[in-house]
Amino acid sequence: MLEVRALTKCFGALRACDGIDFDVREGETHAVIGPNGAGKTTFISQLAGMLRPDSGRISFAGEDITSLPAPKRARKGLARSFQITSVYPEFSALDNVALAVQAHSGHSFRFWRTARGDPALVEPAERVLEDVGLLQRKTILAANLAHGEQRQLEVAMALATEPRLLLLDEPMAGMGIEESQRMIALLSRLKQRKTIILVEHDMDAVFRLADRISVLVYGRVIATDSPEKIKLNEEVRKAYLGEDL
């Protein structure tokens, strides 16, 4: 479904991504792990189209998308969530998700009819909110939601665009144990019906959710394999020296 070949991105002398090859199969949950500074966020940003790679190729569902800007990728079905919560703080949870629904319901050069209360937007948005467990909080401004709820909203907005591939950048970032458990439960339901790329530091979550894991170290993929085999991989253990896999 997604195919990355020899992806390279440098910031000055730093090779943040150094010839990455990476594949995602239809239906799988593919985790990307790696120590801090391994280039995970740089990698994800290039997949989502927020950063232009220096060289290499990204194709999605058989189509070369390397030079496609982010909004076009999103409309093709590649949705992302952000590591640092990025929602519309002055809008209600429902508005946030309804906007994501609107983004993939044709153009928005409709100047007159009120968007709030348009069932074509509100109904799908409410379904997604129910899905992630935020329906009771729909009227709350995103800025006033708890951190864990904002993370759920992040995922809801990505989901509402009905993506074919979901790019989740550290969905557990900054969460307490209880919130993390709720997020893991949500993601394990999602993985039944979605193809997911999961970038995550929380190893517990990664090993519970991932079908395959790619390990990124110094901008290179040093291993891609099933969770069991990754656990036993020597090179990976070295990269995570001192950390318990």
Place this chain on the structure above:
Amino acid sequence: MLSKRIFLWIFFVALLAALPPFVLAIGQPFYLDLVRRIMILAIAAISLNLILGYGGLVSFGHAAYLGIGAYTVGIMGFYGLTSGWLQWPVAIGASALVALAIGAVSIRTSGIYFIMITLAFTQMLYYLGISIAEFGGDDGMRLKSRSQFPGLIDLGDPVAFYYVALGLMLLSVFVVFKIVNSRFGMVLRASKSNEARSRAIGFSPYPYRLAAFVIAGAMCGLAGALYANHTNYITPGLMSWQQSGDIMFMVILGGMATTAGPVLGAFVLLLVEDQLAGWTQHWQVIFGPLLVLSVIFFRRGLAGIFTKPDA
């Protein structure tokens, strides 16, 4: 909350509607002129609020469209085309076209660069106005006659013109209100709130911003056409950066991204200005600090006194 807002609007409109018979009865027709000028400039502020308040586009050149609208009426009149049915649509269309050209370039930039580019374009138009001697140059040009709407309305009648300005101001409020709550408006406001997020869910903000910029320019062009009829005299000063600043200040003082804000801002700014100018020649010395204080104490503008925060 909504019912209170609507009540305030009805009260305000009733007040404005009752003003002409009242001031004529007490023999102060001057106020008719003042309030008409305020309402016309309020239309300019309402249009700027669409892009500044809701779109986050800090245009420091909005007076350009006031000038384009006014000069369209003046120049068409100069060549004997005095029909308002012709002049006003052309004024709106010309402003929209100029906004399209300026917007297409400047919306590619953001922040301080956007402010500077919009200012620069407007300065170009300002100097163009100064340099064309045929249309009065620096001295400005007198309107040969007001826009003609034969059989419908005579703008030479101050009371009739007053109600035209009132009607068009309310129409502008309504149009912007509808736009910002439509799908289009939601994209515009969302992209102001968080552009990266908008792009990530699939919106390219540029065409939406450009469309809003053109709508705002067109609406301000109408205000310009009205203003030319109001003063009967057009000067390049209408496109000066001070004029752009005045319009911008009305929006900020009244409350950005609020329905009533620009109208409130226009009324308060121009009424206070008028009062102070009546007391002393050096009214700006008092006016400046007042503006500073108002911005410090009314963070969300004067409209924030009446309403709760709204997305």
